Amino acid sequence: MASDDHQRAVVLLSGGLDSSTALAWARREMGWECHTVAFDYGQRHRIELEAAANVARFMGVTDHRVIAVDLASIGGSALTENIDVPKDRHDGVAIPVTYVPARNLIFLSLAAALAETIHASKIVIGANVVDYSGYPDCRPEFLDAFAQVATLGTRSGSEGVPFEVVAPLLTLDKSEIIALGTRLGLDYALTRSCYDPRPDGMPCGHCDSCLFRREGFAKLSLQDPLPYAE
Amino acid sequence: MASDDHQRAVVLLSGGLDSSTALAWARREMGWECHTVAFDYGQRHRIELEAAANVARFMGVTDHRVIAVDLASIGGSALTENIDVPKDRHDGVAIPVTYVPARNLIFLSLAAALAETIHASKIVIGANVVDYSGYPDCRPEFLDAFAQVATLGTRSGSEGVPFEVVAPLLTLDKSEIIALGTRLGLDYALTRSCYDPRPDGMPCGHCDSCLFRREGFAKLSLQDPLPYAE
Numbered sequence: 001m002a003s004d005d006h007q008r009a010v011v012l013l014s015g016g017l018d019s020s021t022a023l024a025w026a027r028r029e030m031g032w033e034c035h036t037v038a039f040d041y042g043q044r045h046r047i048e049l050e051a052a053a054n055v056a057r058f059m060g061v062t063d064h065r066v067i068a069v070d071l072a073s074i075g076g077s078a079l080t081e082n083i084d085v086p087k088d089r090h091d092g093v094a095i096p097v098t099y100v101p102a103r104n105l106i107f108l109s110l111a112a113a114l115a116e117t118i119h120a121s122k123i124v125i126g127a128n129v130v131d132y133s134g135y136p137d138c139r140p141e142f143l144d145a146f147a148q149v150a151t152l153g154t155r156s157g158s159e160g161v162p163f164e165v166v167a168p169l170l171t172l173d174k175s176e177i178i179a180l181g182t183r184l185g186l187d188y189a190l191t192r193s194c195y196d197p198r199p200d201g202m203p204c205g206h207c208d209s210c211l212f213r214r215e216g217f218a219k220l221s222l223q224d225p226l227p228y229a230e
Numbered sequence: 231m232a233s234d235d236h237q238r239a240v241v242l243l244s245g246g247l248d249s250s251t252a253l254a255w256a257r258r259e260m261g262w263e264c265h266t267v268a269f270d271y272g273q274r275h276r277i278e279l280e281a282a283a284n285v286a287r288f289m290g291v292t293d294h295r296v297i298a299v300d301l302a303s304i305g306g307s308a309l310t311e312n313i314d315v316p317k318d319r320h321d322g323v324a325i326p327v328t329y330v331p332a333r334n335l336i337f338l339s340l341a342a343a344l345a346e347t348i349h350a351s352k353i354v355i356g357a358n359v360v361d362y363s364g365y366p367d368c369r370p371e372f373l374d375a376f377a378q379v380a381t382l383g384t385r386s387g388s389e390g391v392p393f394e395v396v397a398p399l400l401t402l403d404k405s406e407i408i409a410l411g412t413r414l415g416l417d418y419a420l421t422r423s424c425y426d427p428r429p430d431g432m433p434c435g436h437c438d439s440c441l442f443r444r445e446g447f448a449k450l451s452l453q454d455p456l457p458y459a460e
Contacts, residue, residue, distance in 0.1 A: 070298040074343045102343035105383045109339040113304045113332035136388035145382050149375040153335045158366035 007032040009122040009166070010115045012107055013064070014038060015051030017213055018126035018169055020059075020191045021181035025168045026124045027059045028184045034124075036064045037114055039107055041100075042072030047201045051192035058190055063118075067110050071100060088206045104137035105146070112150040112163060121161050123150075128169040128177070143167055174216030182222065189225035202229045237262040239352040239396070240345045242337055243294070244268060245281030247443055248356035248399055250289075250421045251411035255398045256354045257289045258414045264354075266294045267344055269337055271330075272302030277431045281422040288420055293348075297340050301330060318436045334367035335376070342380040342393060351391050353380075358399040358407070373397055404446030412452070419455035432459045 009026050013019045013036040026032045038052035049066060056064035104127065111123045127138040136142060147165045151157035169177050181188065193213045194203030203210050205228035217224040241253045243266040256262045268282035279296060286294035334357065341353045357368040366372060377395045381387035399407050411418065423443045424433030433440050435458035447454040 065303060067303055068298065068300040069340075071343065073295060073297055074340070075347050100343075101346040102339055102380065102384050105380060106336070106339040106343060109332055109336040110299075110304070113301065113330075113336060116331040117305050136385060137383040139382065142379065142382040145375070145379040149372065149379045150332065150335060152369070152372040152375050153367040154332050155366055 007122070008118065008120040009034050009124050010111045010118070010120050011036045011061070011124040012111055012126065013052045013056060014126075015048040015053075015055055015191060016126070016193045016209070017174075017181075017188065017191050017216075018128060018177060019052075020055045020126075020186060020188075021177050021184075022124050022126035022168055023055065023059050023061070024181050024184040024186040026166070027061070029168075032122065032124075034059070034061045035114065035118055035120065036061045037111055038064070038066045039110070040066050040068045041103075042070055045192070045195055045197055047197055048192045051190060054190045055186075058187060065114075067114075069106065069110065071103070071106070074101065088211070102137065104135075104142070108146050108150070108165065112154060115163065116154045116156045119156070121156070122164050122166055123147075124166045124168070126169050127167045128172055130171065130173045140167070140170060143170075174212050175219040178216045178222065179220055182220075187225075192226075198229050202227060204229055237352070238348065238350040239264050239354050240341045240348070240350050241266045241291070241354040242341055242356065243282045243286060244356075245278040245283075245285055245421060246356070246423045246439070247404075247411075247418065247421050247446075248358060248407060249282075250285045250356075250416060250418075251407050251414075252354050252356035252398055253285065253289050253291070254411050254414040254416040256396070257291070259398075262352065262354075264289070264291045265344065265348055265350065266291045267341055268294070268296045269340070270296050270298045271333075272300055275422070275425055275427055277427055278422045281420060284420045285416075288417060295344075297344075299336065299340065301333070301336070304331065318441070332367065334365075334372070338376050338380070338395065342384060345393065346384045346386045349386070351386070352394050352396055353377075354396045354398070356399050357397045358402055360401065360403045370397070370400060373400075404442050405449035408446045408450055408452065412450075417455075422456075428459050432457060434459055 009032045011023045011026055011034045013023055026034050036056045038049055053064060115123055129138055143165045147163045150163040193209045195207040195209045196204045203226055214224060239256050239262040241256055241264050243249045243253055256264050266286045268279055345353055359368055373395045377393045380393040423439045425437040425439045426434045433456055444454060
């Protein structure tokens with residue numbers, strides 16, 4: 001593992017497969033000092049907050065914090081409202097009901113505030129365009145524009161240290177992401193991906209997120225360490 | 231008052247003098263359907279949340295909501311931490327300790343999420359560069375960049391309706407802002423500007439915000455309807 005104390009990053013960590021792999025990359029491939037942030041935003045799948053804390057501990061982050069932001073009061077998504085999460089969907093509709101309005105914009109903005117406070121200029125996000133091409137806030141042009149606006153709108157930016165948004169998974173498919181994390185020793189049993197887990201926390205196995213995850217493991221002929229509800 | 235139901239705006243409303251005037255302009259000068267949003271962000275001057283609700287009611291907004299976002303857990307500002315608010319400051323230091331990291335970026339992001347949910351494309355903000363030239367997130371280049379990133383990062387933007395950030399006070403000084411609001415019938419007794427009010431809610435009269443406000447009224451030979459603590 002490389003080590004460089006001057007390389008400090010804020011990593012968005014949901015506790016899901018993608019963000020956990022992005023953290024593994026930032027810690028173990030790049031050797032950055034990582035400060036992770038999870039968001040308590042009124043999501044139905046709150047078990048991911050526990051997963052985020054567990055993954056952060058496993059990866060030896062400097063600091064993990066949970067920021068509360070009440071997106072449920074804004075509405076507009078199956079992830080915060082009482083709308084059914086789609087199951088066994090293979091139709092590739094452009095933007096699914098699990099889309100949360102402006103979620104990455106909000107999360108990146110809060111990460112930028114934290115980054116400014118702790119003097120980090122890198123923000124790491126597990127966005128990728130392969131499995132989530134329907135989400136506008138995962139596109140590279142959005143991530144680049146965000147780095148610019150955060151640079152313009154902060155003291156650290158106005159004093160000349162530009163923000164950098166780093167998206168190491170941007171062009172990887174799910175199996176490539178899992179292969180990367182596996183090589184870096186990430187324990188995927190700690191991660192949670194399901195949009196609609198059972199009350200006991202067991203993943204449903206049939207929402208978009210479960211389907212992508214299971215296909216990713218299957219393609220690598222690896223066993224997903226998570227048990228599924230069926 | 232003009233009326234046009236197709237003109238729908240989300241207005242950032244802190245309950246302070248600037249945002250209240252921006253709302254008066256959007257409602258009474260432009261005749262827009264206004265949805266106001268205030269933020270419960272752990273600020274010490276929480277009386278502004280009551281002021282925002284009162285101003286929203288006075289201005290006949292369609293909907294007023296308070297979104298909770300825990301900026302205090304990020305830290306870095308006298309407005310959320312136990313740092314002394316500067317008093318009787320006339321030294322013009324570039325960025326004061328009352329700066330909250332990335333605050334407008336975060337607030338605009340949440341406003342964009344709400345705007346997307348209610349199908350509004352305008353976001354109105356009381357930013358101005360005259361009295362707050364030290365705040366990077368009040369500059370026009372930041373506001374323009376924000377409109378672009380919100381357009382790129384949302385479903386409504388990706389479907390072709392660009393966001394517009396409207397800052398009607400951008401180049402007005404405090405007395406011009408007060409003159410505008412007074413002409414539009416805004417009752418400034420409902421607004422609150424102080425960064426460090428007394429426990430009974432009375433403004434201190436000496437923080438940056440009180441000083442600018444009082445100078446603005448004095449320049450117009452108008453009486454500020456608020457009582458001050460001294």
